[in-house]
Amino acid sequence: xxxxxxxxxxxxxxxxxxxxxxxxxxxxxxxxxxxxxxxxxxxxxxxxxxxxxxxxxxxxxxxxxxxxxxxxxxxxxxxxxxxxxxxxxxxxxxxxxxxxxxxxxxxxxxxxxxxxxxxxxxxxxxxxxxxxxxxxxxxxxxxxxxxxxxxxxxxxxxxxxxxxxxxxxxxxxxxxxxxxxxxxxxxxxxxxxxxxxxxxxxxxxxxxxxxxxxxxxxxxxxxxxxxxxxxxxxxxxxxxxxxxxxxxxxxxxxxx
Ligand SMILES: [Fe+2]
Ligand SMILES: [Fe+2]
Numbered sequence: 001x002x003x004x005x006x007x008x009x010x011x012x013x014x015x016x017x018x019x020x021x022x023x024x025x026x027x028x029x030x031x032x033x034x035x036x037x038x039x040x041x042x043x044x045x046x047x048x049x050x051x052x053x054x055x056x057x058x059x060x061x062x063x064x065x066x067x068x069x070x071x072x073x074x075x076x077x078x079x080x081x082x083x084x085x086x087x088x089x090x091x092x093x094x095x096x097x098x099x100x101x102x103x104x105x106x107x108x109x110x111x112x113x114x115x116x117x118x119x120x121x122x123x124x125x126x127x128x129x130x131x132x133x134x135x136x137x138x139x140x141x142x143x144x145x146x147x148x149x150x151x152x153x154x155x156x157x158x159x160x161x162x163x164x165x166x167x168x169x170x171x172x173x174x175x176x177x178x179x180x181x182x183x184x185x186x187x188x189x190x191x192x193x194x195x196x197x198x199x200x201x202x203x204x205x206x207x208x209x210x211x212x213x214x215x216x217x218x219x220x221x222x223x224x225x226x227x228x229x230x231x232x233x234x235x236x237x238x239x240x241x242x243x244x245x246x247x248x249x250x251x252x253x254x255x256x
Pocket of ligand 2: 039067068069150174175176
């Protein structure tokens with residue numbers, strides 16, 4: 001099975017990259033399953049129902065994951081309740097709207113379980129991702145299990161990769177918006193990358209205009225963030241699985 005996962009899509013530029021390349025990659029790279037992290041799709045903060053519908057209904061996206069920005073858009077919680085393919089971190093506190101994982105059947109009859117997890121180091125409060133995923137895997141079974149690990153600390157991401165090695169097909173990092181060069185298949189057969197990198201404007205600071213971002217380091221009260229525009233790049237990984245294990249992970253980069 002061939003699985004394509006895109007990192008955090010940031011703003012209008014990121015959405016243009018998804019439109020331009022996801023349907024084409026799905027065909028050309030013979031992709032069976034597509035996961036996209038959408039937590040920054042709406043002006044850099046959160047996701048709207050309209051964006052989620054377009055990706056799921058028209059562009060061939062199978063699952064949308066999120067992270068700390070899951071609920072930034074007003075009234076989006078009801079969309080998480082209605083659409084099981086839009087998920088938020090499973091280790092959000094009990095009672096949080098929506099689901100932290102989803103199980104789907106592919107046209108070839110395989111069952112795919114996608115789990116969204118969030119790290120705890122330098123992140124807003126959430127429950128322990130290690131114990132949360134252990135409990136989930138004790139309950140849920142599927143032919144292929146994928147984890148979107150939304151984490152700030154590279155150490156926590158790598159530790160979770162090793163924790164899950166051999167138990168899931170892939171642990172794929174999101175959140176920092178900066179691609180890391182460590183994509184590999186771990187010894188137990190789990191494809192791993194610390195961060196896929198964002199889908200959006202790379203001429204800025206993690207997707208925001210550099211002037212506004214710099215002002216926040218240089219002044220007592222910085223300027224309001226604005227989404228950057230230049231150097232649009234799509235960063236994704238293509239994972240190939242055989243049975244429950246990954247056999248390869250390859251980086252994909254496209255530019256507009
Ligand atoms: Fe993000
Ligand atoms: Fe994030």
